[in-house]
Amino acid sequence: MPSPKTEPVHLTGEERAVLKSWARGRSLEAWRARRARIILELDGGATIGRVAELVGCSRTTVGKWRARFAADRIDGLEDAPRSGRPRAVSDEQVQALVDRTLHSKPANGDRAWSTRSAAQAAGMSQSTVSRVWRAFGLKPQAIDSWKLSTDPDFVDKVRDVVGLYMNPPENALVLAVDEKTQIQALDRTAPILPVLPTSPAKASHDYVRHGTTSLFAALDVASGSVITEHHARHTAAQFIGFLATIDKAVPKNLELHLVLDNYATHKTAKVHTWLLRHPRFHLHFTPTYSSWLNLVERWFAELTCRKLHGSAHRSVTELKADIQAWINQWNTDPKPFIWTKTADAIFESLAAYCTILNHTTDQPETSDSGH
Template sequence: MPSPKLDLVVLSDEERSVLTGWARRRKTAQALALRARIVLRCAEGGSIGVVAADVGVSRNTASKWRSRFVSERLEGLSDEPRPGRPRVISDDRIERVITKTLEETPGQDTHWSTRSMASATGMSQSAISRIWRAFGLKPHAVETWKLSTDPQFIDKVRDVVGLYLAPPENALVLAVDEKSQMQAIDRTAPILPIMPTTPARMTHDYVRHGTTSLFAAFDIGSGSVIAHHYRRHRHQEFLRFLKLIDAAVPKDLALHLVLDNYATHKTPKVKEWLIRHPRFHLHFTPTSSSWLNLVERWFAELTNRKLRRSAHRSVTELETDVRRWINEWNADPKPFVWTKTADQILDTLAAYCTRINDSRH
């Protein structure tokens, strides 16, 4: 049964201003920002179910914070004190630590450490550490991100994801890319094997013995791989790999290749060859969107399971070792199942763009 329609939560001007600030200010702790959004949405009316769906929380969560606000107003949105030793650090001092962490930097340093924050606030390092853990703050950590600026981003996402979720009949969908500059690396000392209480160990320094490039076409249906090593990475090698694919796949099947925008994929020679082989259909991922190409997931398997902890004394030895690994993979291939629809991907990116845009205010 749907939840009954509840009376509006009536906000004073001051309460609305405070809640709006908590919800929009990017420096606010995310738990408090979420509670503020719940109350603001309740003030617009509607059932608990509708409010929960709009905010993206469970009905129990929406009901809990609505009730807390109705009974205790703004104070009710703070976490309740837990049993135990009374706190000796006041809310004002905690707020000062959080504000300095989020809005200031220590002199010429790029970020705070527990030691520098303790010195600046007159608190202990353990107290700073506890506060940061409680509010999910990690000044030492940094993550990278990049958004595609491809003007055809939406169309390309729909095209590629559509191939993954609904492959054409009488056709093979291959995710194609090159793992370039694979280095034949030999450690300066033998790798020591794993022992009880001791992991495998290898030296941090190594000797380079040359590079090779692995061209790979990952069949999204079966998980098998067509692959070949080339010492160079030009359109000539890409053409040779296309001819290898053409020879390996039965002639009665159309070929849909998902690949990136690398220049070697679009040279006049490649285009001329494709015109003469109409069963080949190329689908390009958006720029800066390698995550959309499933062969990258297979390259990660190759790196983690073979390359990262191997040693090779020559390029030939590296190529032979990788070929053996690929043959073993193809003996028992495992496809990667794509689950997200294009709409889900685009909705997630739209929400992220909205979030980083709001953070500027």
């Protein structure tokens, strides 16, 4: 049966360009591209039946979008707004829940709100409380650890270290240096069961200790490669030995700037004497309680998560060999850790913490009865 005659569709140049971009766009929704093709085919003179055949839809669909376009042009091709289910929780209730979470404690004496206690106090469901908390980034049960530095030279040291990371000196190598001490060779009392479908690897909760090692590491901030050395202890003598290893590994024409923490072995008279004989070494100390400023700690976290966590070793020799094999593999394709936060941004963050701390100290905690 032939298609009924309808008024032809006539596009302006601008409309045609928009619809062609919709029809070609791979990132747009499929429904938008189909509707654009329908109108473009109609503009080309095709009948409703022919368009349905070309696009792969029913005549009713073609007629619907032709009528919508005739009435509202391109805006008519958008989905009409849907009413949806009315909101069960008002903005005022959400605000009250957020305020209660931030400024009060449960009446039952718990340290922090749970979804159950907050839902009971607010007269909401647990799922609603959970959605509101996620929307506002609230995690009442979580606690992050932090500590303010008491170093009187905190500001100068932060500017010094961050300056090395973000604007390193020419003809020099910046190395973040530290020791990861007391790495234990632990062997499980039973073999570790492998990963299976729907089941993670399983290890016995108990283990046997077979000794420890200390890993000295110097992370090249620019390239991400590391110089490492194992020692049974981490005294000044071992630290000097590691400095000598660095001295041999790095070309003599480069100055060496080492970022270090304030561990006592880094500041002994013997270390000072060694440095006087090796003037290309320049030590830069992080402020006290500020290990987060030393980028090698980030590399230690990679070592722990990707190699040491959950591993088993029957001797210190086996542990050291396993660590060294992983380090060698890391150095074949090292990945630097890029420092992006300026010293001023760090000071602003700490000032915000101090403001919160002062406010918390001044305001006593209140308990919420839920009424």
